[in-house]
Amino acid sequence: MRAKFALIPLVAAALALTGCAASGGESPAETADSAPTGADAPLYDLLPDDIKEAGVITMAGDTHPPYRTIESDGAFTGIDPDLQAALSAQLGVPFEMATSSGLDAMLTGMLSGRYDGFNGPVRATPEREADFDAIVWMTTRTSYVYPADKEKDFPDSEAVCGKRVAGVQGSVVETQLERLNEWCVAEGLDPAELIGLEDTNSTVLALNSGRADLVGTTQASAIDLIATQAGKYGYVMQTDEQGAGVDQLAMFLPKGSGLAEPMMAAFEAIFEDGQYEEIMAAYGIEDASVDKPVLNPYTG
Known part of the structure; x- marks a missing residue:
């Protein structure tokens, strides 16, 4: 059974991007608000049955600006909610954020079924991919x-x-x-x-x-x-000479949850339609973008 703890709905009105695309298109929140839901959504049929039954994808979340900020009314804003709004439009179910703190608690919570996923920023590693499917969608220094x-x-x-x-x-x-x-x-x-x-x-x-x-x-x-x-x-x-390199940051989903395939397809869709690029540009982090999402870069 999928447990729920301290869930905070990602209301579309609270998720508007801080900037708009040059093309003047809809923000991810507006897209999610007007997109087909349930079986009418493009990728709904790929979702596992327990997610369809629950009607929601529960993500662990903490305060980590600009990825996530908890506002005074309890709503989450930032890159992560904007990204989730875009993914929701593809999957046909909303995301909810469950407040948590500390990476260990979030990873353990996913393994116990408390959360369906966590979007970091978390570095993909071979060790973590033993327990989680990792969808890389950005880099960092x-x-x-x-x-x-x-x-x-x-x-x-x-x-x-x-x-x-x-x-x-x-x-x-x-x-x-x-x-x-x-x-x-x-x-x-x-x-x-x-x-x-x-x-x-x-x-x-x-x-x-x-x-x-x-x-x-x-x-x-x-x-x-x-x-x-x-x-x-x-x-x-930090410079390359000092060992900075470019670490791959990923959304983590528990192995065997059935979410990796539909979530990866949703990421591919928002890369293709330009929403990913719009989100990265809105927060001024285009240089942390990747050309395409990658599932399990070390073990895939």
Whole structure:
């Protein structure tokens, strides 16, 4: 039986994009609101029976701007809800977000049937693909956010060496910081210290309180933080030489749930019709886009 916990409906009116496509087309929320539902939707027949019976896809969610922000009325806004609205128009059932915190809790919750999926940002790895189907839909590079009054202390990412970096436990930041530290040590510099915390809000609080010197986060989150709090922060980005590479971020779905095939088809559809490109452009993260979605890049 599919359990429900603290569900917050993704009401279409609350999900409007922060920007509109140059073509003037509908936003994903408007598309979902006017799209066929149930059996009339293009990909409804691909859904597993338990999803059809429930009439909803339950996703784990936390506060992680710009991917997800919980507004004062309890609604979620951001990249993730906008993406889900576009996918919903293809699948014929709405998405609901169940509030959760901490990557371990979300992964465990999916395996126990509490959630149908989680859209991260989570890095696809061979180990995670043992338990989950991963649909890669964007990339990222780790950025290190500092207080604006410390700008002279951080001319480039080399200055991260030896500093205290607040990051979300289990996130891509952990792996990227390990690579950066290897580079730091090779250069004769002290490694950075990771302060692992539960969520993004906690990392920013650590920075503001002086507990951390920097916040390690995705490029999209750094851009959003600086845009929403103008003049308060700056950031430097880890380089390829420092082991940044390009990590693949994915939506995770429990193995054997029957959701991988229809969800992948829905992603392919919104890539083809341009909605994916519109969403990425609306949030200014086109350089994190991928040419096409990929199912299970390591084990597929």
